[in-house]
């Protein structure tokens with residue numbers, strides 16, 4: 495069963511969709527940003543059993559177009575509106591009422607019961623039993639996770655595994671993920687009140703749940719979920735769960751970057767000594783690349799998304815940490831590894847990008863960045879020895895960030911950006927094309943004494 499959630503407030507939509515998926519069995523929520531996108535999507539695929547639309551302006555006027563489209567083309571589709579006001583107070587809806595209107599703040603139990611009635615399902619009892627919650631959602635929730643967590647032993651038997659009275663450490667989740675346990679259970683009662691608190695906190699613009707994680711907790715969670723994705727991929731397909739875990743890491747990275755911390759602060763927060771190489775490398779890379787995008791004035795949420803996702807997947811075809819440490823063609827050719835393996839390493843940007851190309855939801859730019867991440871401005875890179883004008887601007891930024899991260903990691907996290915830019919070799923290497931522009935802009939900022 496598919497439900498379309500037309501969202502206008504991202505965080506609120508996350509809470510609503512988590513509530514619906516955990517409390518209504520066999521339902522998949524597709525989140526869509528805004529009414530226009532919803533109409534476009536429905537033109538391609540109208541196989542939805544219910545639409546829940548959050549209005550943007552609180553008065554329902556922005557969703558009328560979507561409602562008209564739905565009622566004229568798929569008339570039997572129940573349309574549930576989430577608004578600040580009742581249908582009678584919205585002129586159009588007063589004469590053409592939708593299936594139901596729910597007034598904010600949303601009570602998740604009422605929402606679930608309206609959806610179940612619309613789907614002609616027997617209502618679930620929400621005061622007993624357990625809800626199944628993906629661990630990736632729990633990882634995003636932060637330290638206000640005041641719910642005891644259970645694992646399911648048999649159909650009716652659950653055992654409490656974590657008594658949570660606040661912070662749940664990253665390791666607590668990683669131990670389940672390592673065993674390929676992607677879901678935990680919580681008492682439905684606790685869960686409903688938790689979601690309601692979450693929705694209220696967002697509505698009142700108090701600090702939304704998940705935002706109280708500090709920098710090192712954030713980077714810890716990103717790197718440990720990436721480590722898991724990487725390990726799991728060596729013996730698994732890129733399953734839905736792994737894709738979601740990657741997505742959760744991307745969102746945590748964007749949250750970190752939007753906290754507007756300086757590069758040095760973010761790097762200090764990464765526990766380079768304890769986190770496995772690829773996890774730490776990819777996390778640092780996402781944060782450095784996004785930070786450079788800010789300095790370049792290229793910062794948009796879409797750019798952050800592409801850069802972070804590329805960072806998390808760029809070395810996905812390398813199973814060994816040692817291989818990911820080889821940065822240049824000569825590093826690989828002088829590594830002493832057998833020639834077949836060397837060829838494989840030299841080809842890993844193609845392999846990783848081919849892997850990404852199979853995932854239809856990943857933007858093409860991510861695929862290009864991954865394919866080009868070992869190219870060099872002077873044409874000495876691999877796998878395609880591209881010249882500088884063949885390297886896209888976003889790839890150039892990524893290559894620049896990848897070099898900086900290489901330096902940071904070789905120095906065990908003690909990186910001094912000022913002395914990095916004093917190296918005359920760097921100017922020779924970079925001074926052309928998009929890389930030149932990046933190099934000069936960042937260097938100017940550093941020379942002006944700005945802490946980037």
Ligand SMILES: [Fe+2]
Pocket residue numbers: 808809818842867868
């Ligand atoms: Fe690589």
Ligand SMILES: [Fe+2]
Pocket residue numbers: 775808809818896
């Ligand atoms: Fe890499």
